[in-house]
Amino acid sequence: MSLKLTNRQVGDVTVVDAAGRITLGEGSSALRDVLRDMVAKGQKKILLNLSEVSYIDSSGIGELVSGFTTVTNQGGSLKLLGLTKRVKDLLQITKLYTVFDVHDDEASAVRSFA
């Protein structure tokens, strides 16, 4: 399974629900395209829900980082929700866990954008 992405609004926060694997190829490209599209549309509060993402490789991490940088440079915020243990471990060993604002609960994640 590659990656399925859907999005929804919770107030002025865009929640992107990701499910599957974010790996080099279709998955990482799809994530890149969705985040770029949102930035182009001026969306500045983006919550990436990774609770259904079972696997991410270094390319996927690269797209998370690029997305974070792009959104931040546009004056916005990209935050992460619901990391699985494997994804969390990977972000920790690559010292990216503290770069991102990571949440376990959607409601508090949405509130944190205020």
Next chain:
Amino acid sequence: MNREAHDEQVEVDEYLDSTLESVDRAEELVVGAAKKAGIEEDDALSLGMAVRECSVNAVVHGNRYNLNKKVHLTVARSATQLIVRIADEGEGFELADLPDPLAEENLLRHSGRGIFIIRAFTDDFDVRRLQPHGTEVTLRKTVAAS
């Protein structure tokens, strides 16, 4: 390329096309071999991730998706280790030239984390140049003595 020791039993020996589908195949084969060798699930999946990163390097940076070039994957079992070798037909690289992905100035780079992840998820890792061209990466994971 093969330089397995006499006490190694080869369990996988495949020449793969330089495609992303081959990366999936390599990961799948190694995770299967790791579980068969008695490596616990989490460690087997982590080894699979290291193999994925290695295979991507071979396909993308080594062979540059050239379908005339192959990635050679072998998995061998010794009494104490699972040994994975992945070879490409590219120009080679120097480990010392790779930037440190954990350095402050590199933390937000788009790429450059593959080798670091490989080292994190294996017990031993080495790289050697092949003649006349190519690179072979060897990953080792300790298994319980059989």
